[in-house]
Amino acid sequence: MTGKEKVRWDSTRKIIDAAEQIFSKKGFEGATTREIADKAGLPKANIHYYFPTKEDLYVQVLKDILAEWINDAEIFDSSDDPEIAFRAYVSRKIQHSFTRPFASKVWAMEVIGGGTVFDVHLKSSLLEWNTKKCRQINKWIEQGKLRKVNAQYLLYAIWAMTQHYADFEYQTRIINNGQSLGIEQSDEIVENIVQLVLRGVII
Numbered sequence: 001m002t003g004k005e006k007v008r009w010d011s012t013r014k015i016i017d018a019a020e021q022i023f024s025k026k027g028f029e030g031a032t033t034r035e036i037a038d039k040a041g042l043p044k045a046n047i048h049y050y051f052p053t054k055e056d057l058y059v060q061v062l063k064d065i066l067a068e069w070i071n072d073a074e075i076f077d078s079s080d081d082p083e084i085a086f087r088a089y090v091s092r093k094i095q096h097s098f099t100r101p102f103a104s105k106v107w108a109m110e111v112i113g114g115g116t117v118f119d120v121h122l123k124s125s126l127l128e129w130n131t132k133k134c135r136q137i138n139k140w141i142e143q144g145k146l147r148k149v150n151a152q153y154l155l156y157a158i159w160a161m162t163q164h165y166a167d168f169e170y171q172t173r174i175i176n177n178g179q180s181l182g183i184e185q186s187d188e189i190v191e192n193i194v195q196l197v198l199r200g201v202i203i
Contacts, residue, residue, distance in 0.1 A: 012050050014040040019061050024105035027113070028058050059121050062110060065103045066122055068096065070129050077132075082140045083202055086158075087194050093162035094190045098181070104166035130155070146201045154201065161193045 018039035022031045033054055037044040051057035072092040075085045097104060110118050118126075130152075137151035165172060165181065173180050181189070 008050075011042065011046060014042060015047055015050060015057065016061055016064055019057050020065075020100070020102040020106055023058060023061060024102040024109065027109055028054070028117070033057070055117070059117060061103075061106060062117065062122055065107050066125060068100070068103070069093075070125075072096065073129070073133055076136045082137075082145050083198060086197050086201075090158060090162060090193050090197065091190050093158065094165065094186055094193070097162055097164075097166035098186050101166035101169055104163045108163070108167050144203065147203055149201055154197075158193075158197065161196070165189065 015036065019031070019036045022036050022039055025031075026035075031054070033047045034044055036057070037047045040047070047057065051060060073089055075088040075092075079085050079088075115123075133155060134151040137146065137154060140146045141148055141151075165186075169180070176185075
């Protein structure tokens with residue numbers, strides 16, 4: 001990576017991270033590029049240099065989120081052991097719910113709002129990825145490695161259990177005596193979800 005490329009990468013990363021926070025709090029309509037620029041610590045002109053319109057930036061934020069979530073599930077392609085795959089996948093999903101909670105909230109808001117931008121820019125990528133993951137789960141079922149379950153519903157359950165800690169962070173904090181969940185608790189959460197999944201599907 002050249003010096004110029006690094007500057008571009010650093011700037012776009014700052015913008016995307018800031019945009020996640022603003023979009024997660026105000027939604028697409030309520031957010032302004034001025035707020036995003038201030039959050040990123042960059043001139044507003046820099047935002048429009050890299051992302052000509054607010055929608056361009058919003059689309060990139062969603063694409064960035066999906067790319068990370070797709071990467072979280074790469075273990076399904078590199079391991080033929082469902083126990084290893086599910087443990088790694090749940091761990092990564094929980095990790096991102098703690099380290100990148102605003103991303104999950106932006107995604108949830110887009111979907112709850114009807115997925116207008118999602119339908120145009122992300123639907124095909126998500127469907128292709130989802131089909132491949134379900135196919136792998138069904139392969140494990142056919143091989144006798146998993147109980148006969150609906151692969152799609154299993155994925156829904158994992159998403160619900162892991163993304164809950166990002167989307168409903170306020171609720172978990174209130175229940176946790178007003179304190180954000182810590183590293184030790186996140187490790188315990190991973191183990192609990194993994195055990196729920198594995199006891200339900202592993203033969």
